[in-house]
Amino acid sequence: MGKNKQFRFTQNATFDHVVQPGYQELREDRFPLKGRWKEIHFERDAPIVLELGCGKGEYTTGLARLDPSRNYIGVDIKGARIWRGARTAMEQGLTNVAFLRTHVDHITSCFSKDEVDAIWLTFSDPQLRKARKRLTSDLFLERYMAILRPGGSIHLKTDSPVLYEFTMEQVERHGLLLLEHSRDVYAELVPRVPEQIRDMLNIRTFYESMWLQEGRKIHFVQFELR
Ligand SMILES: C[S@@+](CC[C@H](N)C(=O)[O-])C[C@H]1O[C@@H](n2cnc3c(N)ncnc32)[C@H](O)[C@@H]1O
Secondary structure, eight states, rough: OOHHHHOOOHTTTTTTEOOOHHHHHHHHTTTTTTIIIIIIOOOOOOOOOEEEOOOOTTHHHHHHHTTTTTTTEEEESOOOHHHHHHHHEEEEESSSSEEEEEEEGGGGHHTTTTTTEEEEEEEEOOOOOGGGGGGHHHHHHHHHHEEEEEEEHHHHHSSSSHHHHHHHHHHHTTOOOEEEEEEEIIIIIIIOOOHHHHHHHHHHOHHHHHHTTOOOOOOEEEEEOO
């Protein structure tokens, strides 16, 4: 492992706002924060929003800055990327931010029923060959159903037409409530939404900046499960 990565891993272990559950405690469903994030971790009764596959956590920290009334948790398996978001949160004095280093497959071992208020999926891998692995596949929608409160929404921002179309089909096939959708979020959605939403949509992630430079369109879907 490179020195830089090692440094980040070591520092992550010292950050109170980086949580790294062990495989065994998740497997045995005894992760102590499950159902108790507000009480134990954030020490305040405020809604929890997740960013799954958060990378460097631009959405987690960006939304937390825009909306101090909610708690934001970035989830990713890569510790060196999470470190960047954790540093940003610290440097900006954001107390409503945490990062959870785990596999998204374990999400129902980390949060309990109705514990989550909203979910953001930002530039997730479109899994071109394995649709069941997409973060809006039936498997994942079932998992979200187990942790998302009724009326909580899922936001997908992607450069992938395949993931966008797939998600739109999922919404239709399962009769989910479609709240917003656009194939070109900056041309179609950003100009017509209220300022507060616009600021949220305007957050640019690391991957998004790369795709925009390549001239790709950014797609967006927001829907509710029930
Ligand atoms: C294409 S990157 C997008 C990162 C960030 N959201 C952005 O837009 O810059 C996908 C991210 O998902 C994470 N990831 C992929 N599969 C994952 C999994 N099964 N569990 C947790 N994180 C995962 C990767 O580590 C990576 O940081």
